[in-house]
Amino acid sequence: MIRAVAFDVGETLISDDRGWGAWADWLGVHRHTLSALVGAVVAQGRDNSDALRLVRPGIDVEAERAAMERAGHGERLEESDLYPDARPALTALRGTGVRVVVAGNQTARAGELLRALDLPVDALATSGEWGVAKPDPEFFARTVELAGVPAGEVLYVGDHPQNDVLPARAAGLRAAHLRRGPLGHLWADGEDARAADVRVTSLTELADVVRAL
Template sequence: MIRAVAFDVGETLIRDDRGWASWADWLGVPRHTMSALVGSVVAQGRDNADALRLVRPGLEVSVEYAARERAGYGEQLDEHDLYEDVRPALSRLLAAGFRVIIAGNQTRRAGELLRALDLPADVIATSGDWGVAKPEAAFFERLVETADCTPEEIVYVGDHPANDVFPVRAAGLRAAHLRRGPWGYLWADSPEVAAAADWRINSLTELVDTLTR
């Protein structure tokens, strides 16, 4: 029996295009170039931050984040960054009695911005808040503790197999792979993902329909 549904953030709940466009502007390259580099590292199975290091070799992301903040170009997030199905899906899950958790690999600042959106969720947290990030097992241990359920009673929803499917199953949770964003589309038909994911979905609405049926 599923009692809790937990969600990744980037390209699951929010669009990443504004964030990557901001990085392109900061590093002084065309936005199309940055998009192409992101696609390239995704296809190679590399960390998405490697796209930034291709533009500026040796770049330290945390240092650059701090520099952007000081210069007034810090993270931004508002209603326009949400995918259209987010609020309706989360609201339906809460109404149906599920515990709804938002927990992804983001900074503390992103966590503040997410909480300011007043999303229909019981808990909103980020790896920056918790001090541990996916795919580390400790992230999912913290998630299970937060959900106050057994692992098999929790579904984790996300787009990135290496962060949101394989380690989720290794931790004993159920996994829903979302066909959304570069990682979601690229790996949607992967035999490995098909074997590991409990559900493969095209929208959050599809998952809610399944869980509330």
Template sequence: MKCIVFDIGETLVRDDRYWALWADWLGVPRHTVSALVGAVVAQGRDNADALRLLRPGIDIGAEYAAREAAGRGEYLDETDLYDDVRPALAALRELGVRVVIAGNQTTKAAALLRALDLPADLVATSGEWGCAKPGKEFFTRVTETAAGAQPWETVYVGDHPANDTLPAAAFGFRTAHMRRGPWGHLWADDLAVAAAADWVIGSLHDLVDIARQENKL
């Protein structure tokens, strides 16, 4: 195991603030947005469909730009990180594992993550790459970040079966399904996920133990 690549939302970063800011912008209760996100997740739909249910015909890109222009746009700080992120990523690097963060996020999210100075060798997002999961091009770009590690020497960690576990496994990566957030919990016991995932984990600290075992450290 030479490289571990991490999804972002609900793997490293809580999505609470993300959806709360959308609720405030659209003028609806935060609970309403959360409930709708849960509903579309359970139906296997795109999470952005929660916003489309609230505002049929919404141009999400245009609304995102309007939020940014109004000073009410995307924001991340230390409180958005799960508690195990810094210690687990730091421990992996101490074991000699290359740590990469790469997920479906905006260009601004990449800048916000870099500003947090996480213990990672590289941070990249779909907004910067111009391609997104579950597309093959995204995972091809992931291999380019692995500094020579082959797909079978690389682990992709994520919470979403359709965006993370299944396409990463199909590409040839080893995979860890994160039992975290609505997607991670809902689909952790799914048979397809169980078949595709090398591991189902509840904490990033589990990866430290796995890396020690795999690399016989």
């Protein structure tokens, strides 16, 4: 039985276009260039921030992020950054009676911005607020606490097999792989994505998935 559904953020609920576009503009490179580099480093199993280091070797990412904030080019999230199915799917899931939470690898500032969107969720937290990020098992232990039910009754939804599906399953949660965004498509047919309890192409499928599980 599924009593709680937990959502990743980037390329699950929101598009990452704005964030990476802001970095490209700040670093003075074409947006396509940075986008391609992000895909390349992640496909190599590296952290996506390594793309920034390829553009500017030796960059202190957090210091540069703070500089962007001071210059008025910091993180922003608006309703238009949500995928069209995000809000309807969250609402539909709550209508089934399950607890709906959000837990993703985002900054503490992103957590504030997400709360300002007033999403129909029961709880929300980010790795920046917790001080621990996926795929660390502690992140999923925190997610289970946020969900308020046993791990086996939590369905974690995300696009990244290595950051979402596999560590969620290893921590005892159920997992749904979402075929969305560069990474969700890149590994959609791979062994890691197939390890998910269910694979979906839209968040609107989840209410039926929860009923079935």
